[in-house]
Amino acid sequence: MTVIAFIVGVVLLVVGLAVSIGLHEIGHLVPAKRFGVRVGRYMIGFGPTLWSRRFGETEYGIKALPIGGYISMAGMYPPSPTEEPAAVAVSADSASASAGSAPASPAPRASGPAGGRFFGAMVQDARLANDETLAGSAEGTFYALPVWKRIVIMLGGPFMNLVLAIVLFAIAFSGIGLQTATTTIASVNECVLPAGTTQTTCTSSDPVSPASAAGLRPGDQLVAVDGTPVSTFAEASAIVQASPGRPLPVVVERDGERQTLQVTPLLAERQVQGADGAVTTAEVGFVGMTATLEYVPQPLWEGPQAALAQTGQVFGIIWQLPVRVWDTAVDLVTGQSRDPNSPLSVVGAGRLAGEVAATDTPVLSRVASLLTILGSLNIALFVFNLVPLLPLDGGHVVIALWDGLKRRWAALFRRPPPRPVDATRLVPVTFVVVLAIAVMGGVLILADLINPIKLLG
Structure with missing residues (x-):
């Protein structure tokens, strides 16, 4: 059953990735057609074509490898320069x-x-x-559009990924909710065990837990601790941890009636999570009870806020990608444990999705985790495609801006309009970028197969 669940997780991620790529290309396709650009192809994936159908001027299809996609627009670049000796005899x-x-x-x-x-x-x-797509006219071509329209077309794809990520995070946070410790007691320890011990059962020498001694039971709902009403288990824990050795009145609701019990927390070493999220060991008050976990839907803005916060983090590290890939390669060669924060390939993301699907946790928890993984992938697609290098969308935006700047400069000094920027001159740069992406992708795939990240242990 675990193997089947793992496969289901991988398949769901692949399908989700294909949908993400399809929406990315739709983000290019819709404004391109809206602005009158001829679009010859809309393809999801690369490699052999599995299915295609032509509707009007555009052929729509799905290819074998869901690792990208593209649309083919007429006149991505201006016609070949006529002053260059391209039409003379060739050796x-x-x-x-x-x-x-x-x-x-x-x-x-x-x-x-x-x-x-x-x-x-x-x-x-x-x-x-490129000349083959021009049909002898600038009408219906990408390069002939105003600068702002070219930018809208190129940013449409990444924008769709950002919107999809926000939607996925919103569903995970507000539609499903976050697992939250409630005020209902799930279990009461019989005794107090030393911190870090592997012991699982109580012995006669172990002290009775304060919660058990006070008569707290599973199912009791905490109402107030030391005279302070509590609405979350975290609020109750904070009071208990700050009050070792001091008797505390605890009001609980049991079978529809409220009762007041006296609990005296023991001073014990326990792991405590600080405000910054760091977990440390400290001496705090301890009573020996755990809370029931429930999915609590968050406000509608929590998911989008989390998506935008993660987007900012990805922007902060995208420029470090070559260094991080190099560190991953070093870990792979030397056999060191891989940094959990190192970048992932599609293979690594699929493996992580499979592990999430195969965990022994509630279905809602697994679904929420898969949604956030897919949302994170879309954030990565959004940020990566904004890198201002061809063939990425950000590179085309830079070309459009440079073209507009040249035209404004010429108009400012009343010079004739310059020729459109010939981005084909940057093909060697594009080749280097594609090669670098391929190398980094290959390193990450090897690392994900041989030295994978295991966030779930």
């Missing part, structure tokens, strides 16, 4: 280097170094592929 070497593609500028590819010929071929291939 056999250049034709071979471009794998049978249309001609490129022969000078740099024939006389330059191998790297120059390689990147020159990539630039020319990108231009030729």
